[in-house]
Amino acid sequence: MKRTWPVWLVCLLAAMIEGFDIQSMGVAAPRMLPALHLTPGQAGWAFSASLIGLMVGASFGGVIADRIGRRPVLTASVAAFGVFSLITALASGFEPLLAARFLTGLGLGGAMPMLIALASEQASPARKATMVALVTGGMPLGGAMAGLVARTPMSLDDWRTIFLVGGLAPLVIAPLLYRVLPVGRPDRAARQSGDAARALFGAGRWPATACIWVSYALAALTLHLLLNWLPTLLVSRGLPPASAFLVSALFNLGGASGGLAFGLVVDRLGARWPLLAGFAGLAATLVLLAGASDETTIAFLAFAAGFLLMGGQFTLYGLTPPYYPAAVRSTGVGAAVAAGRVGSILGPLAAAELIGGGATGAAVVGALVPVVVVAGAVAGLLTVFPLPEGEGGAQGEALGG
Numbered sequence: 067m068k069r070t071w072p073v074w075l076v077c078l079l080a081a082m083i084e085g086f087d088i089q090s091m092g093v094a095a096p097r098m099l100p101a102l103h104l105t106p107g108q109a110g111w112a113f114s115a116s117l118i119g120l121m122v123g124a125s126f127g128g129v130i131a132d133r134i135g136r137r138p139v140l141t142a143s144v145a146a147f148g149v150f151s152l153i154t155a156l157a158s159g160f161e162p163l164l165a166a167r168f169l170t171g172l173g174l175g176g177a178m179p180m181l182i183a184l185a186s187e188q189a190s191p192a193r194k195a196t197m198v199a200l201v202t203g204g205m206p207l208g209g210a211m212a213g214l215v216a217r218t219p220m221s222l223d224d225w226r227t228i229f230l231v232g233g234l235a236p237l238v239i240a241p242l243l244y245r246v247l248p249v250g251r252p253d254r255a256a257r258q259s260g261d262a263a264r265a266l267f268g269a270g271r272w273p274a275t276a277c278i279w280v281s282y283a284l285a286a287l288t289l290h291l292l293l294n295w296l297p298t299l300l301v302s303r304g305l306p307p308a309s310a311f312l313v314s315a316l317f318n319l320g321g322a323s324g325g326l327a328f329g330l331v332v333d334r335l336g337a338r339w340p341l342l343a344g345f346a347g348l349a350a351t352l353v354l355l356a357g358a359s360d361e362t363t364i365a366f367l368a369f370a371a372g373f374l375l376m377g378g379q380f381t382l383y384g385l386t387p388p389y390y391p392a393a394v395r396s397t398g399v400g401a402a403v404a405a406g407r408v409g410s411i412l413g414p415l416a417a418a419e420l421i422g423g424g425a426t427g428a429a430v431v432g433a434l435v436p437v438v439v440v441a442g443a444v445a446g447l448l449t450v451f452p453l454p455e456g457e458g459g460a461q462g463e464a465l466g467g
Contacts, residue, residue, distance in 0.1 A: 072246045083239060084204075087232050091167070102159060119168040120178075121408060124401075127179055138244070140180040146176075149237070150166050150170040203380060206318040212228065278448060280405075281441050281445040284437050286406035287410065289376065289410070294413070294417070313365050316365055317369065320373035348378065349438045
């Protein structure tokens with residue numbers, strides 16, 4: 067424990083910084099868009115640019131890390147998104163903003179697969195799900211911090227303050243990452259034999275990989291639709307803006323606590339039944355949220371939705387690393403995170419299409435119910451597949467419960 071807690075701490079801090087940056091555009095937008103004279107179409111591309119960068123970074127970051135080691139790649143990724151967040155604060159128009167946000171996302175995307183892999187590898191078999199959930203739970207905490215920073219007098223006066231904070235913090239953390247993290251480099255022979263296709267689909271891994279990709283994508287679609295559109299949907303139903311932002315904060319706080327709670331349960335009872343129950347409960351919660359009108363009820367249901375949704379998503383993060391041998395683990399996790407990024411891009415776009423077509427807020431939330439049901443079924447199916455030889459033990463037994 068004395069050896070590993072600094073690794074978990076710096077990984078948690080890195081995840082919080084990622085969550086801060088993901089939320090930064092949303093909380094800066096009310097002041098940034100008029101200041102830069104962006105049209106709604108340009109704003110949509112600016113929001114999507116970092117998500118596209120995240121997808122590309124997750125796709126290639128893991129492959130590079132499996133070849134040269136995780137410590138240098140993770141450190142470089144964190145430093146890169148710090149630099150480009152600072153450049154975002156200097157953007158004076160649409161094109162510079164678009165480029166800065168894409169490059170920021172590129173660094174962010176390269177970091178998350180390695181954070182998940184490192185948290186899993188540093189934990190004992192009986193605590194893997196808990197520790198991965200603890201680290202990835204930093205993302206909603208970082209998102210909540212972005213909202214708090216956005217309310218400070220300096221940020222209210224100048225939207226650039228949010229990106230200055232989001233850029234300086236990674237540059238402080240990057241040297242700590244390099245100093246604290248293990249090298250994490252597989253042996254040379256293993257790296258020579260582990261190309262990306264074999265890592266993902268070889269040795270009978272293709273059914274598990276398919277389930278991982280589908281469940282990640284559908285969970286991320288649901289999460290990012292709610293992260294981006296929940297306040298707007300609630301305001302359209304008559305809630306005051308202040309109440310809508312509070313509900314959004316409760317959704318994030320529910321997610322952070324849900325991730326840790328699910329991790330503790332999965333490490334004790336196995337993954338299958340908590341995952342199935344969590345996604346079933348989420349579907350029921352969304353049905354109730356679609357029909358709720360009382361502010362207190364909506365706030366409670368939003369917290370519950372965040373708790374169940376991010377609890378299930380962070381459990382999937384914890385289950386993924388053992389399906390791939392150590393030599394290609396970052397590649398496997400990176401591809402899974404990239405699949406999730408596809409869903410994160412499609413979710414807000416789907417909501418925009420539904421709303422543009424005249425759908426009400428209740429209808430948009432209700433449309434997520436079948437998505438959640440399929441995500442839960444596929445996640446449950448994942449637990450049926452055995453881990454690769456040598457990756458079993460306590461974690462292998464935990465899959466089925």
